[in-house]
Amino acid sequence: MSAEKKSPASTVDQPLVVAHDLAKTFDVSATWLSRVIEGKPRQLLKAVDGVSFEIERGKTLALVGESGCGKSTVARLLVGLYEPTRGGFQFDGKDAYAAFKSNDAKAMRKRIQMIFQDPYASLNPRWTVEAIVGEPLHEHGLIQNEQDLKERVAELLQSVGLSALDMVKFPHQFSGGQRQRISIARALASAPEFLVCDEPTSALDVSVQAQVLNIMKDLQRKRGLTYLFISHNLAVVRHVSDNVGVMYLGQLVELADKHSLFRNPQHPYTRMLLDAIPKMKDTGRARTPVQGEVPNPLNPPTGCSFHPRCPLANERCKTERPVLKSLHGIKVACHASEEGRHE
Amino acid sequence: MSLLQVKNLVVEFSSRHGVLRALDGISFDIAPGEILGVVGESGAGKSLTGASIIGLLEPPGRIASGEIVLQGQRIDQLNNDQMRSIRGRKIGAIFQDPLTSLNPLYSVGKQLVETIQAHLPLSDAEARQRAIGLLEDTGIPAAAERIDHFPHQFSGGMRQRVVIALALAAEPQLIVADEPTTALDVSIQAQIISLLKNICKQRGAAVMLITHDMGVIAETCDRVAVMYAGRIVEVGPVQQVIHKPAHPYTAGLMASIPDMAVDRERLNQIDGAMPRLNAIPKGCAFNPRCPQVLERCRHERPELIQGVQLQNQLPTQVACWLTSTPQTEGRL
Amino acid sequence: MANPISRWLNTDVGYSFQQSKTAMAAALIAFVFIFCAVFAQWIAPYDPFDAASLELTDSRLPPAWAEEGSLKYLLGTDDQGRDILSALMYGTRISLVVGLASVLLSILVGVGLGLVAGFRGGWLDAVLMRLCDVMLSFPAILVALLIAGVGRALFPQADDSLAFGVLIISISLTGWVQYARTVRGTTLVERQKEYVQAARVTGVAPMRIMFRHVLPNVLGPVLVLATIQVATAIITEATLSFLGVGVPPTSPSLGTLIRIGNDFLFSGEWWITIFPGVTLVLIALSVNLLGDWLRDALNPRLR
Numbered sequence: 022m023s024a025e026k027k028s029p030a031s032t033v034d035q036p037l038v039v040a041h042d043l044a045k046t047f048d049v050s051a052t053w054l055s056r057v058i059e060g061k062p063r064q065l066l067k068a069v070d071g072v073s074f075e076i077e078r079g080k081t082l083a084l085v086g087e088s089g090c091g092k093s094t095v096a097r098l099l100v101g102l103y104e105p106t107r108g109g110f111q112f113d114g115k116d117a118y119a120a121f122k123s124n125d126a127k128a129m130r131k132r133i134q135m136i137f138q139d140p141y142a143s144l145n146p147r148w149t150v151e152a153i154v155g156e157p158l159h160e161h162g163l164i165q166n167e168q169d170l171k172e173r174v175a176e177l178l179q180s181v182g183l184s185a186l187d188m189v190k191f192p193h194q195f196s197g198g199q200r201q202r203i204s205i206a207r208a209l210a211s212a213p214e215f216l217v218c219d220e221p222t223s224a225l226d227v228s229v230q231a232q233v234l235n236i237m238k239d240l241q242r243k244r245g246l247t248y249l250f251i252s253h254n255l256a257v258v259r260h261v262s263d264n265v266g267v268m269y270l271g272q273l274v275e276l277a278d279k280h281s282l283f284r285n286p287q288h289p290y291t292r293m294l295l296d297a298i299p300k301m302k303d304t305g306r307a308r309t310p311v312q313g314e315v316p317n318p319l320n321p322p323t324g325c326s327f328h329p330r331c332p333l334a335n336e337r338c339k340t341e342r343p344v345l346k347s348l349h350g351i352k353v354a355c356h357a358s359e360e361g362r363h364e
Numbered sequence: 365m366s367l368l369q370v371k372n373l374v375v376e377f378s379s380r381h382g383v384l385r386a387l388d389g390i391s392f393d394i395a396p397g398e399i400l401g402v403v404g405e406s407g408a409g410k411s412l413t414g415a416s417i418i419g420l421l422e423p424p425g426r427i428a429s430g431e432i433v434l435q436g437q438r439i440d441q442l443n444n445d446q447m448r449s450i451r452g453r454k455i456g457a458i459f460q461d462p463l464t465s466l467n468p469l470y471s472v473g474k475q476l477v478e479t480i481q482a483h484l485p486l487s488d489a490e491a492r493q494r495a496i497g498l499l500e501d502t503g504i505p506a507a508a509e510r511i512d513h514f515p516h517q518f519s520g521g522m523r524q525r526v527v528i529a530l531a532l533a534a535e536p537q538l539i540v541a542d543e544p545t546t547a548l549d550v551s552i553q554a555q556i557i558s559l560l561k562n563i564c565k566q567r568g569a570a571v572m573l574i575t576h577d578m579g580v581i582a583e584t585c586d587r588v589a590v591m592y593a594g595r596i597v598e599v600g601p602v603q604q605v606i607h608k609p610a611h612p613y614t615a616g617l618m619a620s621i622p623d624m625a626v627d628r629e630r631l632n633q634i635d636g637a638m639p640r641l642n643a644i645p646k647g648c649a650f651n652p653r654c655p656q657v658l659e660r661c662r663h664e665r666p667e668l669i670q671g672v673q674l675q676n677q678l679p680t681q682v683a684c685w686l687t688s689t690p691q692t693e694g695r696l
Numbered sequence: 697m698a699n700p701i702s703r704w705l706n707t708d709v710g711y712s713f714q715q716s717k718t719a720m721a722a723a724l725i726a727f728v729f730i731f732c733a734v735f736a737q738w739i740a741p742y743d744p745f746d747a748a749s750l751e752l753t754d755s756r757l758p759p760a761w762a763e764e765g766s767l768k769y770l771l772g773t774d775d776q777g778r779d780i781l782s783a784l785m786y787g788t789r790i791s792l793v794v795g796l797a798s799v800l801l802s803i804l805v806g807v808g809l810g811l812v813a814g815f816r817g818g819w820l821d822a823v824l825m826r827l828c829d830v831m832l833s834f835p836a837i838l839v840a841l842l843i844a845g846v847g848r849a850l851f852p853q854a855d856d857s858l859a860f861g862v863l864i865i866s867i868s869l870t871g872w873v874q875y876a877r878t879v880r881g882t883t884l885v886e887r888q889k890e891y892v893q894a895a896r897v898t899g900v901a902p903m904r905i906m907f908r909h910v911l912p913n914v915l916g917p918v919l920v921l922a923t924i925q926v927a928t929a930i931i932t933e934a935t936l937s938f939l940g941v942g943v944p945p946t947s948p949s950l951g952t953l954i955r956i957g958n959d960f961l962f963s964g965e966w967w968i969t970i971f972p973g974v975t976l977v978l979i980a981l982s983v984n985l986l987g988d989w990l991r992d993a994l995n996p997r998l999r
Contacts, residue, residue: 143890231620299579
């Protein structure tokens with residue numbers, strides 16, 4: 022425990038993660054030769070286009086959106102798998118990207134970890150569970166010897182509801198839900214403070230999902246973990262999050278605490294998403310599904326990128342891109358909201 | 365008369381470890397024009413049931429016993445040629461991935477016309493008109509032009525609409541849809557579900573909707589069958605199964621789905637996991653995980669029997685000793 | 697108490713082996729040849745290269761079952777009185793050693809380059825792949841001839857071991873390309889998988905990821921390729937030796953024996969060339985069949 026942590030309120034109150042204007046553009050142009058011969062233009066994909074948010078210690082921020090909205094890219098930006106084209110984030114008051122590039126990168130990486138979506142591809146099929154869960158322990162020099170390693174791995178496996186005897190087995194001997202638990206155990210090995218979870222339960226059956234979500238919530242409570250939870254499933258998001266950010270084509274369109282977002286969504290896209298969820302109660306009611314599909318991110322609409330599908334779009338929406346502004350305690354990027362035009 | 369009757373269907377796979385029973389005595393009916401949902405977790409056997417009905421069961425899987433009867437005619441023992449004339453004309457199919465359901469080398473129109481002409485005696489021009497009509501019905505804008513486009517020129521949701529058009533091309537009485545919306549975004553899902561429901565009701569086609577998503581079932585289906593470890597554990601009207609499940613597995617499943625309306629600290633979980641095919645417990649397959657297990661459940665397998673029937677509703681069937689044991693009758 | 701062999705027989709691959717009569721027969725034949733090659737010194741009736749033990753009077757004797765043949769020389773003798781059977785055993789050893797060594801070298805170079813190309817991507821990948829394309833456009837024999845010829849021209853006084861080295865290098869120089877391409881393809885796929893990304897998030901160094909995470913997962917197809925390539929390498933060596941640019945004449949391989957025997961074919965002494973030829977065919981065939989079986993056994997889709 023550093024002296025910094027024991028100092029009064031200021032550091033403890035400060036959010037653990039502060040992302041500012043994060044942006045990531047990918048160059049998806051054809052190869053140089055094709056471009057020259059066929060005269061094709063350079064193509065740039067703005068996967069994330071200026072995203073800012075804060076996550077307080079011990080809390081969960083969920084990022085929701087459909088395919089192509091950039092939420093997975095944000096996840097990878099926050100663990101240092103990608104370098105941002107613009108912007109950055111502060112982790113515990115320090116510039117994270119500077120830390121990733123410095124000689125002390127390992128210290129930063131020890132504190133941030135990630136859980137992935139596909140339980141079948143996130144564990145090396147040729148390694149034993151012991152090797153997989155023990156790798157972070159080796160990397161960060163957290164153990165002294167073999168015996169130490171076995172004990173630590175056993176502890177970690179037990180904390181996710183698996184048995185210590187499982188450490189000699191290989192991934193293919195486990196089910197999807199169990200593999201995801203092994204992933205969680207691996208992520209926790211270096212005792213991180215911040216976990217980025219990229220759709221961790223999307224590939225799991227409903228009852229298995231319930232088990233994994235319960236474990237994640239328990240661990241958060243016991244260890245004071247902070248989560249960034251990416252998902253496309255609003256019901257799951259509602260269950261796990263404290264705050265929710267809705268993304269569309271690389272931008273945050275609404276950022277609010279869970280209750281406000283679900284009870285009183287402001288942005289037309291959020292409303293459409295909530296409406297689109299098949300509900301188990303009052304079935305058979307006529308819903309009006311919104312028309313259109315998510316536009317091609319290579320060629321986004323001008324102004325507000327949602328305007329082609331928005332029932333409230335006006336001239337301003339077609340030309341001026343809305344900025345995330347505070348409104349009654351939540352943040353929303355919508356001209357209609359700002360102008361008080363929504364019903 | 366039922367459109368489709370499945371009686372005690374048993375599907376087995378022979379492997380070097382022995383014979384595995386993937387489906388162990390499945391029985392259900394689908395009435396004409398009805399939408400039946402088949403729900404279950406991975407490994408429960410719902411896709412296999414669909415594949416057996418369409419006749420696309422891949423070896424080493426095979427139908428070991430039981431009957432599949434379509435409009436009074438047995439179809440489980442037909443050879444490939446006979447099955448081909450049934451597929452398309454009487455049974456249409458929609459699969460999960462629209463990208464691989466369409467041939468990327470042929471235009472959408474060509475594929476539609478080919479299917480239409482395979483089953484209906486129409487000329488080229490008539491078939492093409494019909495195809496355009498189908499595309500319009502499934503909500504594809506500018507159908508007369510887009511009919512000559514190729515699959516890669518359509519977006520995911522649009523492609524699935526084309527697949528639906530293809531399934532309906534020869535006016536089948538039954539559509540088997542295997543996870544038709546799982547690969548699509550939530551907003552597109554809503555569009556496709558409502559399209560499927562409306563277009564099938566309009567044409568009087570029955571639908572067997574296979575999915576793991578209870579929300580989709582709740583929105584579209586009339587009745588739902590819940591599968592577990594290769595068996596059907598409960599069948600009944602959708603509202604009843606969802607809100608008043610009779611089988612402990614169904615109850616556990618419903619309770620573990622995160623609910624938009626209620627905030628809970630922990631989700632209800634069913635401990636353990638669905639058994640593997642080579643380790644199905646004796647008696648009731650669910651007994652090791654059942655919170656209300658009786659001694660009888662460990663030895664005798666419960667049959668699917670009539671359960672509670674509410675007023676004006678279709679009957680339910682449950683395979684559970686709790687339902688049929690006299691002293692528990694009062695509970696329901 | 698299960699010993700490794702019975703444990704292996706129990707796996708999917710081992711089971712498939714027991715199911716395939718072809719694979720078992722091929723394995724048996726290959727085993728017999730390997731056994732003879734390894735233990736040639738002890739089981740061969742004579743040492744055909746010990747000039748002192750040769751008896752010129754016994755030259756050109758036909759195989760034992762023909763007239764004039766004798767049981768002393770089961771498969772007959774050549775023009776210098778060398779026992780064909782013994783010559784076959786020693787020759788097989790040379791062929792096998794050269795074949796295996798060149799395959800091993802090909803693997804080292806090919807897998808290494810393929811791994812780096814797939815993992816690094818970018819211009820390194822592009823350059824290496826173009827190099828592969830260039831190598832593939834040369835026929836293997838011509839490349840081998842070129843290198844062998846150049847080697848001899850550069851080092852005319854060189855001793856036998858250099859000749860071996862040059863031979864092995866020239867055969868492996870055309871073999872590595874297949875490995876590089878296969879491994880590169882698999883590496884590209886594995887690199888995208890989440891377990892590699894998880895290692896990167898933890899901060900594992902790229903080299904370590906490449907060798908400890910990715911390499912074990914790309915080796916599957918390499919085994920199949922290697923088995924089939926051993927047969928090709930042996931035949932290539934035989935061809936080169938037949939042409940006179942392969943192994944030195946003091947350690948004749950099967951190819952050399954075929955060449956020597958060729959001169960006597962039309963004078964009726966067929967056994968001097970036919971037996972080495974048949975041996976060569978049998979070795980190549982059995983190894984090829986084993987490779988075919990292995991490829992099918994390891995293919996998850998066919999199971």
